[in-house]
Structures are given as C-alpha cells and as structure tokens.
Amino acid sequence: MDIRELQGYANFFMTIFLVIMLYGYIIHLYRSEKKGESDYEKFGNIALDDEIDSKPIVPNPKTMNENEEQNK
Amino acid sequence: MQSNAALEYDYSVAKLFTYTTILFGFLGMLIGTLIAAQMAFPELNYMLGEYGTFSRLRPVHTNTVVFGFTLSGVFATFYYVGQRVLKVSMAESKFLMFMGKFHFWLYFVGALLATVSLLLGYSQSKEYAQYEWPIDIVIVLIWVSWGVSLFGLIGIRREKTLYISMWYYIATFLGIAMLYLFNNMSVPTYFATEGLGNIMHSVSMYSGTNDALVQWWYGHNAVAFGFTVPIVAMVYYFLPKESGQAIYSYKLSLLSFWGLMFVYLWAGSHHLLYSTVPDWMQTMGSVFSIVLILPSWGSAINMLLTMKGEWNQLTENPLIKFMVLASTFYMLSTLEGPIQAIKSVNAIAHFTDWIPGHVHDGVLGWVVFMIMAALFHMAPRMFKREIYSKSLIEKQFWLQTTAVVLYFTSMWIAGITQGMMWRAVDEYGNLMYSFIDTVAVLQPYYAIRALSGVLYLTGFLMFAYNMIKTMTASRELTQEPQFRSPMA
Numbered sequence A: 001m002d003i004r005e006l007q008g009y010a011n012f013f014m015t016i017f018l019v020i021m022l023y024g025y026i027i028h029l030y031r032s033e034k035k036g037e038s039d040y041e042k043f044g045n046i047a048l049d050d051e052i053d054s055k056p057i058v059p060n061p062k063t064m065n066e067n068e069e070q071n072k
Numbered sequence B: 001m002q003s004n005a006a007l008e009y010d011y012s013v014a015k016l017f018t019y020t021t022i023l024f025g026f027l028g029m030l031i032g033t034l035i036a037a038q039m040a041f042p043e044l045n046y047m048l049g050e051y052g053t054f055s056r057l058r059p060v061h062t063n064t065v066v067f068g069f070t071l072s073g074v075f076a077t078f079y080y081v082g083q084r085v086l087k088v089s090m091a092e093s094k095f096l097m098f099m100g101k102f103h104f105w106l107y108f109v110g111a112l113l114a115t116v117s118l119l120l121g122y123s124q125s126k127e128y129a130q131y132e133w134p135i136d137i138v139i140v141l142i143w144v145s146w147g148v149s150l151f152g153l154i155g156i157r158r159e160k161t162l163y164i165s166m167w168y169y170i171a172t173f174l175g176i177a178m179l180y181l182f183n184n185m186s187v188p189t190y191f192a193t194e195g196l197g198n199i200m201h202s203v204s205m206y207s208g209t210n211d212a213l214v215q216w217w218y219g220h221n222a223v224a225f226g227f228t229v230p231i232v233a234m235v236y237y238f239l240p241k242e243s244g245q246a247i248y249s250y251k252l253s254l255l256s257f258w259g260l261m262f263v264y265l266w267a268g269s270h271h272l273l274y275s276t277v278p279d280w281m282q283t284m285g286s287v288f289s290i291v292l293i294l295p296s297w298g299s300a301i302n303m304l305l306t307m308k309g310e311w312n313q314l315t316e317n318p319l320i321k322f323m324v325l326a327s328t329f330y331m332l333s334t335l336e337g338p339i340q341a342i343k344s345v346n347a348i349a350h351f352t353d354w355i356p357g358h359v360h361d362g363v364l365g366w367v368v369f370m371i372m373a374a375l376f377h378m379a380p381r382m383f384k385r386e387i388y389s390k391s392l393i394e395k396q397f398w399l400q401t402t403a404v405v406l407y408f409t410s411m412w413i414a415g416i417t418q419g420m421m422w423r424a425v426d427e428y429g430n431l432m433y434s435f436i437d438t439v440a441v442l443q444p445y446y447a448i449r450a451l452s453g454v455l456y457l458t459g460f461l462m463f464a465y466n467m468i469k470t471m472t473a474s475r476e477l478t479q480e481p482q483f484r485s486p487m488a
Helices: A003-034 A040-048 A066-071 B012-040 B042-046 B054-086 B094-119 B133-155 B164-183 B208-243 B250-264 B267-272 B279-291 B293-306 B312-316 B318-341 B343-349 B354-383 B390-423 B435-472
Strands: B186-188 B202-204
Touching: A003 B250, A003 B279, A040 B054, A040 B208, A040 B250, B012 B042, B012 B054, B012 B094, B012 B354, B012 B435, B054 B094, B054 B133, B054 B164, B054 B208, B054 B354, B094 B133, B133 B164, B164 B208, B164 B250, B208 B250, B208 B267, B208 B293, B208 B318, B208 B354, B250 B293, B267 B279, B267 B318, B279 B293, B279 B318, B279 B343, B293 B318, B312 B318, B318 B343, B318 B354, B318 B390, B343 B390, B354 B390, B354 B435, B390 B435
Parallel strands: none
Antiparallel strands: B186 B202
C-alpha cells in the first residue's frame, strides 16, 4: 500500500468520523433543549437587544464588576 | 472609573474601515469594468503601456475587491457588530482602541504597497495569492493585529455567549490565517542564492501537483473564508436587527456553521479535475462540493425564514430587499458551484467564462449586496444621521440587480458556447474550431458583460454618494434607531 492509497483511506475514515461527530452534535442540540438543559433560541435575542446597557442574555461573570452597579 | 451613563459604543475604527470599503470598492470595480471592456475591445489594453494591460490589471482587480473592498467591509462590520453583540465598547480599553487604529493604518499602508507591487509586475503567479513575500509578511502582521482586536474584545465581553456572527468572524480569522500561511510558504531567491535573485522574487516551497493542490486548497477556501463565512456573519446580525425578527432557528445556525466548516475545506480539489491530482482526491472534491449545498442552504433558508410573517418589509424597506436578494444569490451560487464541480459538467465548464460568471453572481449578488446593506444599516448609528435618500437606494438596487443578471446570463451563454466549441469534432475526429473562432463568437457576450460592469459601477457610485451625503448632509438623529434604519 503506497502513501497515496493510505491518504485515501485516512481521508475516508476521517470523513466517517467527522460525520458521526456532526450528527452527534445535532442530537446533542435537540436533546439538551428537549430535556430543558438549555435554550438555544434565546441567543437569537443577542442581536436584537444589543445596547451597551442592555442586560446580557448570559452575563459573563469575569466582567460583572463595578460597571454593573446600576443593576442593584 | 467611567460610569455606564456615559459609556457608548465607539465606532471610530468601524468608520475608518467604512471609508476604505467605499474607496477600494470603487477602485476594484472600476478596474474590473475596464478589464471587462478590454476583453470586448482589445485596443483598450494599450492605454497605459505595460501598466494598463489585462494581465497586469486582472490581479489588481481581484486583489482590490477581495483584500481591499471585502476585507474592509468585514473589518468595518466586525468593529461594529463585535462591540454590540459582546456588549462592550472599544472605548473601555485604551489598548484595544490603539490596536484597532494600528490595525487600520497598517492595513491601509499595506494595501497601497500591495497594489503598487502588483502594478509594477511583482507576482508569485498564484491566483488570489499574487503578493510577493515581503507583502505577505505585512499581511500576516495585519492579520495578527486583527486577531488581537478580535480576541481582546472577546476577552472583556459582558455577554458570555458568543453570538453566531462572532463564530463566523472567528472562523474567518482562523481559516484565512491557516490558508494564507501554508499557501504562501516560499523561498526568497535573493537569500537562497546569496544575492543573485531579485529581492522581490520567490519560489513556492511546493512543486508540481502538490503546489497546485495547496494553491487550490487555498484558492477555493479563500472564497470560503473571505466571501462566504464573514458575509454569513453579517447577514446573521444585520437581517435580524434591521427587520426586528430574531433568527428563525438558532440551532440551525449552529448546525450550518459546523457543517460549513467541516465540508468546505475538502472541496478545493474540484479546481483540479482531470489533472495529475490523484483520482480519489478529485472525486472527493466533487462529492464534498455537492454536500456543501446543505450547510450553505441551511444558512440561506434560515435567513429567508427569519422574514416569516414579515414579508411586507421587503417592499417597505430597501435594506431588507438587498439582504433578501443577497441570501437568494447565495443560494443560487452555492447551487451553481456544486453543479460545476460534477466531473462531467466540469469537462465543459472548466477554463470557460462560465467560471467568472459563477464567481460574479456570488460576489456581486451576495457579497457586495450584503456589505452595502450592512454599511447602510450602520451609517445612521455611526454618524447619528438618517440615510440620505431612500429613492436612490431603490434605484441603485434595480440598476445593480439588472447588472448582475446581465453579467451571469452573458457568461453562462459564453461559457457553455466556449466549452462546446472546444470539444466539437467532425466525423473524422478532428477539432471543428480553432481558438480564435470561439473568441469571435464570444465578443458580443463580452460586450454585454462590460455593459453590466458599467451599470454595476454606476450603482456603486450611487451607494458611495448616498453614504457620503449621509455622513455629511443628512438630517441629524436625536435617538439611535432600534431596528429599521431611518431614511429620507
């Protein structure tokens, strides 16, 4: 088996692997939403409500500092 | 410490890149129109000596529209969208403000040097990668400075979740970085020969078929990560924001993202069908190109469905019109590309004018329409003035749509005619036509393409005029519009 043939087989199996990963991801997205673990659709609002003083959809704890005083 | 009351998004870098988008768009399209006219009327090649020939100007056209216009548009929208979806202002970090401005000025100087180098005839002779190694180094520095801005802004964000547009901007950054570095690996002959070679000359580190493979892995994915990925980033932000409708399905946007990333990188070898590239690799290029329809249409359909129940906006708001037509052209060109990548179709299409026809229904209909709509949306927010003229946008829309249709229909006919004539044989198996026969037949189609270039360029000038008037003379706004952009 020469290097070209090996490359061909490597490509084939990698493709299969990546297809499984991709389908696994789809299942993960829908299953976690069905179980109520996450709500992906709410992230669509990040574009609509994007003022600097809008409340973040998921606040970043690292930057939740003195700038957030007004929320108190 | 700043108080939130005074804190605003800082658009100074976005504005700078907006100016270069307009400037390079005009220059790139002007040269494009000129070289289209040269194809129809060859005497136009002799206006400026060696600097005005088709062969010298063609890379100037492609590089100006790709790296000048489109990248400026990508950077302008990133410095606008990035702040808004991360809910953080550039003004909050002196370092990021410096990096943003440094990024712009390095880019501007680099773009001028790069253009001059092409005009002087320095070229690596690789399509879309013509710049010689010193320019490549400047481009790497520009890219790194964008990366610092991109990840720096992400680092200080208030919104923890990265909106889907940010995913696409990050993919643009990583994709181009990887592709550009690998394809431009070269040996400067001056240093390799102890001073015998020219300082502005290099040879590729790859040779023969490998060089071709790396080149088209790059070339095809430059289209992916320059013309598709960042434009999808734009449409995912600007269409929902302008229409006031959230993305139809956020999950579909995530899925399309990974699908696109997974599939696109494998499709480049369809540029090398019937070449010395291993057969399985050619087949792989074809197959992946067909599969590419799925993630591309996933994004486009998601965009069209975002307008569900709000289709009245299509008639009321010209920016929606631009974006919906852009998504539609995205669907058209991502269907056309895979068709061309089928081996038997490619046997006719390869090396013909159908290929630039395909490229241009993608770039003129999708990329430029989307960037112009994005800048129109940004203008009232950045300059705090309403858009100067709605009726001018409407007229521009129809003029440019007509231009795109004329461009791709003429090139479809020209390309298929060309492909069929090249292959035609008589009953003895002799070729029926010589090359010049095809040129004579194609001349009217080249003239139609040149006309479409003039129409499209006129439309772009209308856009530029409208933008400049918006910046300088339009009615001032007291409040930032939430969704629909105000226009007179």
